[in-house]
Amino acid sequence: MPPAPPSYCQACKKKADPNENFPKCNKCSSATYCSKECQRAHWDIHKPICTPRSQGKFWGIRIMSNRGAPEGQSPADYFRHEAVPATHGIFREGESCPVTRHIGIPLIIYRDTDRRTPGANEIAVKLRINATDGFAPTSWQLGPGECIVVREDRKPLTMQLLEAIYRFNRHLMSYPIVDEGWASWHGLLNPSVWQYYAMQYYEKQSAQKRPGFNYFFPPVDS
Numbered sequence: 001m002p003p004a005p006p007s008y009c010q011a012c013k014k015k016a017d018p019n020e021n022f023p024k025c026n027k028c029s030s031a032t033y034c035s036k037e038c039q040r041a042h043w044d045i046h047k048p049i050c051t052p053r054s055q056g057k058f059w060g061i062r063i064m065s066n067r068g069a070p071e072g073q074s075p076a077d078y079f080r081h082e083a084v085p086a087t088h089g090i091f092r093e094g095e096s097c098p099v100t101r102h103i104g105i106p107l108i109i110y111r112d113t114d115r116r117t118p119g120a121n122e123i124a125v126k127l128r129i130n131a132t133d134g135f136a137p138t139s140w141q142l143g144p145g146e147c148i149v150v151r152e153d154r155k156p157l158t159m160q161l162l163e164a165i166y167r168f169n170r171h172l173m174s175y176p177i178v179d180e181g182w183a184s185w186h187g188l189l190n191p192s193v194w195q196y197y198a199m200q201y202y203e204k205q206s207a208q209k210r211p212g213f214n215y216f217f218p219p220v221d222s
Contacts, residue, residue: 006219010046011038013217028052030156045212048081049156060084060150061162062112068122074210075123075166076159082148090148097149098131099169103194105222106152107165111144118145126169131189134177160205160212161221164198171197195222 007016010031016022022032025039028050033039049059062080069075084090090110097107109128124147128136151157172189176182187193198216205213 007032008217008220009034009038010220011042011214013215013220015219025050045158045160051083054083056086057083058086058150058154059156060090060148061157061159063121063124063147063149065119065121065145066123067120068126069166075163078123079159079162081159084148084150088148090150094148094150095128096152097127099129099172099189100127100165102131102189103165103168104191105161105165105194107157107162108150108152110148111140112146112148118143121145121147123166124149126166126173129169129173131186134173134175134185158212158221160202164201164216167201168194168197191218 007021008014009016009022011033014034016034022034025031025033025046029052030049031042031046033042060082062082064078064080066078069078088110090108094108094110097109100107107127109124111124121144124144125136125140127149128140130136149157149162172185175185175188177185195216195218198221202213202216202221206215
């Protein structure tokens with residue numbers, strides 16, 4: 001039998017000693033903490049998704065209609081935590097976010113036609129860009145309205161991680177993807193480049209005292 005994966009504190013990212021497991025949140029059993037102090041410090045981040053685990057529901061993010069989030073504005077202003085049932089259309093009709101597959105965190109995105117909320121959603125469009133040319137499909141550029149995003153591996157999706165991925169995609173699009181003479185941008189589509197970007201992005205947000213961005217640590221944050 002393979003060894004159990006190591007246990008990490010969700011707040012300080014400390015790794016448990018071999019043969020040790022940190023206690024889980026008593027209410028939802030989905031978050032682990034090395035101490036009561038770390039659990040209290042992380043509560044504002046964990047609280048919105050702290051519900052008893054259900055085999056038939058997964059935590060995703062609803063992206064409200066928007067026209068993008070320029071520097072200085074938080075993309076998370078347009079995010080809402082949402083428990084997505086296993087029967088939801090996203091698992092049948094949702095589309096892969098191609099860049100996220102290359103960086104090791106495959107996401108699925110779904111236009112919520114049930115809400116009948118047409119309108120711009122620049123954040124969703126940039127999440128949906130193709131890995132071939134950096135453009136989203138034409139159908140996504142015509143006002144997709146509210147969208148829902150989940151992780152393909154069904155792990156809870158945090159607002160901090162989704163924001164960093166959106167910013168990463170936006171950053172990639174500044175590269176001269178189709179200009180002659182430049183190396184292929186496919187060299188940028190890998191976990192190493194993503195993790196280095198995320199580390200710097202979390203540091204920047206932490207310096208601005210934003211909760212949940214103390215520092216980026218792949219075993220916990222990815």
